[in-house]
Amino acid sequence: MKKNWWKILGALLVAYSIVAGFLFAVPAQFILHETIRNLYFHVPMWFSMMVVLGVSATYSIKYLSNSNFNHDIVAAQASNVGMLLGVLGLATGSVWAKYTWGAWWVADVKLNGVAVSMLIYIAYFILRGSIDEEQKRARVAAVYNIFAFVMYMVFIMVLPRLNDSLHPGNGGNPGFNKYDLDSTMRSVFYPAVLGWILIALWLMTLKIRTEKLKRKILFND
Numbered sequence: 433m434k435k436n437w438w439k440i441l442g443a444l445l446v447a448y449s450i451v452a453g454f455l456f457a458v459p460a461q462f463i464l465h466e467t468i469r470n471l472y473f474h475v476p477m478w479f480s481m482m483v484v485l486g487v488s489a490t491y492s493i494k495y496l497s498n499s500n501f502n503h504d505i506v507a508a509q510a511s512n513v514g515m516l517l518g519v520l521g522l523a524t525g526s527v528w529a530k531y532t533w534g535a536w537w538v539a540d541v542k543l544n545g546v547a548v549s550m551l552i553y554i555a556y557f558i559l560r561g562s563i564d565e566e567q568k569r570a571r572v573a574a575v576y577n578i579f580a581f582v583m584y585m586v587f588i589m590v591l592p593r594l595n596d597s598l599h600p601g602n603g604g605n606p607g608f609n610k611y612d613l614d615s616t617m618r619s620v621f622y623p624a625v626l627g628w629i630l631i632a633l634w635l636m637t638l639k640i641r642t643e644k645l646k647r648k649i650l651f652n653d
Contacts, residue, residue: 442630449476449624456616467531471617474524476624478588480632481517484510485553487636489581492574502644504570507577508560509639511553513632518550545587552580 453472488510495503525543526536537543556576563569 438630439634442627442634445623445627446631449473449620449627452620453624456620458617467528468617470524470528472620472624474521474528475621476628477517477521477524479625480628481514481521482585483629484517484632484636485514485581485584487633488514489578492577495570495574499567499570501566501570504574505643505647506636506640507574509643510636511556511577512639513636515550515553515557516635517628517632518546518553522546522550542588542592545591549580549584549587552583556580 449472453469458466458468488507491503491507491510494500495507525546529538529543530536556573559576560569560573563572
């Protein structure tokens with residue numbers, strides 16, 4: 433129980449954010465209206481994705497420094513979880529875009545950057561699957577993974593702030609906290625962010641343990 437407290441906390445926070453996200457009152461904002469509730473889901477998913485992809489890139493750097501194959505496993509499985517969160521983030525963002533911008537997808541620099549970033553990571557998995565020799569695969573994948581994370585941050589954090597973007601907080605648009613994040617929304621949003629990050633890390637640890645068990649069965653590592 434002592435070792436699993438953070439998993440329980442993550443589950444409780446996500447459960448709380450889901451219930452409160454649908455039931456608590458939200459500011460009546462023009463255009464957004466009730467769709468502002470998606471802030472409790474869409475944004476925390478992206479934050480969680482950034483965290484696990486950051487973990488992935490960190491362990492790729494560690495692998496290059498010491499060639500510990502366990503670090504390659506962490507890097508690969510963290511990326512897997514990151515892509516799952518990316519798909520969920522794209523899905524919730526697409527629904528939000530439909531009701532606020534009038535289309536499932538618009539020519540927005542941040543949306544396009546996210547799409548390109550996802551393709552870059554898909555190429556990462558293809559690259560891993562195309563190399564048979566383990567050490568070579570781990571080294572090449574580690575280098576590419578670091579590149580992928582840097583490009584991901586450029587596409588979603590840097591370029592949207594240098595160009596016009598429909599997203600709040602980008603391209604001159606004010607962020608949510610400047611005009612409609614009241615105390616009620618903060619009481620749901622921040623727990624949602626922490627909860628989704630903890631759930632993402634939990635999924636990552638499960639994937640890592642599963643992969644290590646597979647290796648132990650196949651190679652008697």
